[in-house]
Amino acid sequence: xxxxxxxxxxxxxxxxxxxxxxxxxxxxxxxxxxxxxxxxxxxxxxxxxxxxxxxxxxxxxxxxxxxxxxxxxxxxxxxxxxxxxxxxxxxxxxxxxxxxxxxxxxxxxxxxxxxxxxxxxxxxxxxxxxxxxxxxxxxxxxxxxxxxxxxxxxxxxxxxxxxxxxxxxxxxxxxxxxxxxxxxxxxxxxxxxxxxxxxxxxxxxxxxxxxxxxxxxxxxxxxxxxxxxxxxxxxxxxxxxxxxxxxxxxxxxxxxxxxxxxxxxxxxxxxxxxxxxxxxxxxxxxxxxxxxxxxxxxxxxxxxxxxxxxxxxxxxxxxxxxxxxxxxxxxxxxxxxxxxxxxxxxxxxxxxxxxxxxxxxxxxxxxxxxxxxxxxxxxxxxxxxxxxxxxxxxxxxxxxxxxxxxxxxxxxxxxxxxxxxxxxxxxxxxxxxxxxxxxxxxxxxxxxxxxxxxxxxxxxxxxxxxxxxxxxxxxxxxxxxxxxxxxxxxxxxxxxxxx
Numbered sequence: 482x483x484x485x486x487x488x489x490x491x492x493x494x495x496x497x498x499x500x501x502x503x504x505x506x507x508x509x510x511x512x513x514x515x516x517x518x519x520x521x522x523x524x525x526x527x528x529x530x531x532x533x534x535x536x537x538x539x540x541x542x543x544x545x546x547x548x549x550x551x552x553x554x555x556x557x558x559x560x561x562x563x564x565x566x567x568x569x570x571x572x573x574x575x576x577x578x579x580x581x582x583x584x585x586x587x588x589x590x591x592x593x594x595x596x597x598x599x600x601x602x603x604x605x606x607x608x609x610x611x612x613x614x615x616x617x618x619x620x621x622x623x624x625x626x627x628x629x630x631x632x633x634x635x636x637x638x639x640x641x642x643x644x645x646x647x648x649x650x651x652x653x654x655x656x657x658x659x660x661x662x663x664x665x666x667x668x669x670x671x672x673x674x675x676x677x678x679x680x681x682x683x684x685x686x687x688x689x690x691x692x693x694x695x696x697x698x699x700x701x702x703x704x705x706x707x708x709x710x711x712x713x714x715x716x717x718x719x720x721x722x723x724x725x726x727x728x729x730x731x732x733x734x735x736x737x738x739x740x741x742x743x744x745x746x747x748x749x750x751x752x753x754x755x756x757x758x759x760x761x762x763x764x765x766x767x768x769x770x771x772x773x774x775x776x777x778x779x780x781x782x783x784x785x786x787x788x789x790x791x792x793x794x795x796x797x798x799x800x801x802x803x804x805x806x807x808x809x810x811x812x813x814x815x816x817x818x819x820x821x822x823x824x825x826x827x828x829x830x831x832x833x834x835x836x837x838x839x840x841x842x843x844x845x846x847x848x849x850x851x852x853x854x855x856x857x858x859x860x861x862x863x864x865x866x867x868x869x870x871x872x873x874x875x876x877x878x879x880x881x882x883x884x885x886x887x888x889x890x891x892x893x894x895x896x897x898x899x900x901x902x903x904x905x906x907x908x909x910x911x912x913x914x915x916x917x918x919x920x921x922x923x924x925x926x927x928x929x930x931x932x933x934x935x936x937x938x939x940x941x942x943x944x945x946x947x948x949x950x951x952x953x954x955x956x957x958x959x960x961x962x963x964x965x966x967x968x969x970x971x972x973x974x975x976x977x978x979x980x
Contacts, residue, residue, distance in 0.1 A: 484508035487605070489591025492584075492788050494781060497687055501580045506609050509590055509601055516592025516799045517601065523802040524595035528554060528669040535795050535806050536673040542625070542891040558672030562639060565632035565676055568617030573630075573685070575645050578613040580684030581627075582634060584788055585675065592799055593791040594674040603638055603665055610660035615643035615650065616681075622890060623812035623901030626792060627681035630902070635675035640664030678792035679812045682901035686819045687784050689908050690777065692974075693826055696915065697774055699973055700829050701734050703923045704766045705741040706942035707836040710929025711846045712751045713759045715742045718767055730778070731771030738766060741941025747933050760845075762835035769832050776825040783818040816884035816901035823908035827876040830911075830918040834869045837922045840929050841866055852928040852956065859959045862925055865966065869921045872914040879907045920969035923949060924962075931955050948978060 485496060488510035499505040527534040533548055540547035541561055549557050573581065586604040589596055606612075614637045620629030636642030637653035644656035657664055665671075708715065718738040723731055742748060758764060795806045841862060843850045853861025883903035889896040927946050930938055937943060952968040972978060 482506075484609075486510040487587050487590045488513045489587050489589075489791070490789050492587050494687060494691065494785060494788075497580070497583065497788065498691055500583055500608070501576055501684075501688070504579075504611060507583075507586070507605055509598070509605055513590040513592055513601070514598050517590075517596065517598040519799045520592055520595045520797040521597050523797050523804065524670050526802075527804060534804055537669045537804075541673065543894040554669045555667065558667035558669065559639065561672040562632050562635045562667070562676065563641070565628050566636055566642065568620035568629040568633055570617050570619030573616045573618050575613045575648070577618075577685055577688060578616050578634075578645070579608070579611075580688055581616065581630065581680050582608060582613065584680040584684045584687075585631060585634060585678060587788060588678055588680065588790070588792055589674065591789070591791050593796045594670075594793040595797040595804075596671050596674045597668060600638070600665055600671055600675075603662060606660065606662045607637070607644075607657075610662065611646055612637065612656045612660055612662075613645045614653070615645060618681075618685075618902070618906065621681055621902045622888065622895075622898040623679070623682055623816055623903075624810065624898035625794075625891070625895050626677040626679060626810040627812075627902060628676050630681040631676040631678065635672065638665055638675065639667060674793050677794050677810050679787060679810065679815055679901065680792075682812050682815050682819065682899075682905045683784060683787045685902070685905040686780070686815060686822065686908070687788065689819075689822060689905065689912055690780055690784060692912060693777055693822060694781075695976060696826075696829070696912070696919070696973070697734075697770065697777065698737060699978055700770055700833065700919060701737040701766070702741055702941050702945055702978065703833070703919055703926060704763070704770070704836065705738055705939060706926035706930070706945050707840055707922060708742075708759075708763055709745060709747045709938040709942050710840050710848070710926045710933065711759075711763070712747065712754070712756075713763045714756070715739060715748065717759070717764045718742075723767060726768075728771050728775060730774030731767045733774055734770040735767035737941075742939040743941075744937070745939035745942075746937040748939070750936055760835070760839060762832050762839065766832065769828055773825040773829055776821050780818045780822050780825075783814055787815050812899035812901035813884065816899035816904045819901060819904035819908050820880075820882040820884045823876075823904065823911045824880045826908070826911045826915045827873075827880050830869075830873050830876050830915040833915075833918045833922045834866070834873045837866050837869055837918075837925045840922075840925045846929065848929055848932050852925060852932070853959070854957065861956060861959070862921075862928065862962070865921045865924065865962050868966070869918045872918050876911045876914050879911050883907060916970050916973050917966060920966050920973055923969050923973070924953060924965055927953075928956055945978070948972060
């Protein structure tokens with residue numbers, strides 16, 4: 482298979498997935514190489530002139546008034562990379578590091594940063610040899626770019642810092658040597674060009690979005706399984722009802738909910754019952770799940786734009802040579818999107834927990850309390866619902882937006898920042914909690930089906946039941962539940978049900 486050509490303009494989330502998760506090889510597009518040569522020429526010319534050009538022959542941020550002598554220009558670039566390696570906290574996973582590395586490569590390939598083609602070739606080589614920089618995930622405020630995290634990436638290019646190769650952690654110099662690559666000597670502007678951008682929050686957010694999109698189909702599947710368990714009605718999901726309020730996401734969820742219910746013997750057994758309406762957590766699933774789908778579509782559009790945007794400062798026009806200090810590094814568009822992603826996922830968990838509670842309530846479900854025989858002697862899934870409630874409450878707290886916060890930095894030069902990486906971190910925590918909440922609902926729904934046998938559920942619930950029963954046996958008497966919850970969460974994260 483030919484390598485995927487990076488040009489800074491055409492990277493899709495599907496291609497992003499192939500490169501990051503499937504480890505596809507990449508190359509630098511010929512069109513990008515031509516732009517890189519042109520913009521680099523303009524930077525080389527600027528470095529020889531006496532007038533000040535930001536980041537070429539000046540200090541950075543509030544220090545931009547300081548002119549740097551020509552014999553110190555290379556030291557200037559080396560210093561900014563070293564000094565900005567100030568990240569702390571948990572390390573990004575290899576997938577997350579690869580995502581950040583890919584997006585920085587793609588941005589520089591766009592050809593507006595004024596770096597040499599050799600620098601981008603080294604980034605391409607790191608991707609192809611699976612050299613993934615060690616990046617602490619805290620330290621960026623999301624304006625002037627994700628400076629600290631990206632500096633940890635840049636350090637590996639100069640033969641410093643640390644990197645992972647297939648899970649093995651080593652020095653940046655050793656990683657490059659193992660791959661037969663040579664570190665670069667940074668030329669004017671290249672240090673700042675490597676660290677000025679939104680690639681931490683965008684790469685992190687892109688991975689979260691892909692997982693969230695998979696989770697949406699699972700939320701619909703699990704909902705129908707719960708619906709079967711409580712003898713609920715699928716009529717609110719009918720197509721003509723959705724057409725009267727034609728949101729795209731609502732129609733998509735309703736289509737899936739109806740489809741999953743096909744061939745249900747359980748439904749036929751109670752279709753003429755006297756229950757007029759189900760609770761909102763069942764009846765309004767298309768409306769709530771659908772609204773989440775629509776928000777995820779917005780997040781997808783924002784991330785796709787950002788993946789293919791020049792977020793460097795200053796930018797160099799490849800035709801005119803104009804060098805302009807600008808604000809494309811500001812992460813507000815992505816910060817907003819990632820806060821929205823977290824809020825959307827929180828609603829999925831909230832609805833799921835309510836359905837779990839209804840499954841366990843004998844006054845509504847007409848099933849044994851907490852879905853266990855000999856209730857009283859056995860507590861059944863009582864505490865599983867309590868755990869679900871705890872996670873949902875945590876999600877609601879995490880939904881407080883990071884994107885509306887700002888703390889001035891750099892002696893007030895950078896006086897408004899996006900806090901986008903904090904939004905990404907919170908969205909990741911909400912996603913992890915939501916997976917566990919859905920896992921608890923799935924276990925509860927499948928347990929409910931045990932009491933509906935020998936009647937068969939719809940095609941979707943039966944599929945989910947079979948997959949879960951391969952890992953989790955029915956609950957006949959009390960046992961520790963943590964292993965069951967983690968096993969189902971692993972299934973939900975694996976992608977096997979999504980496929």
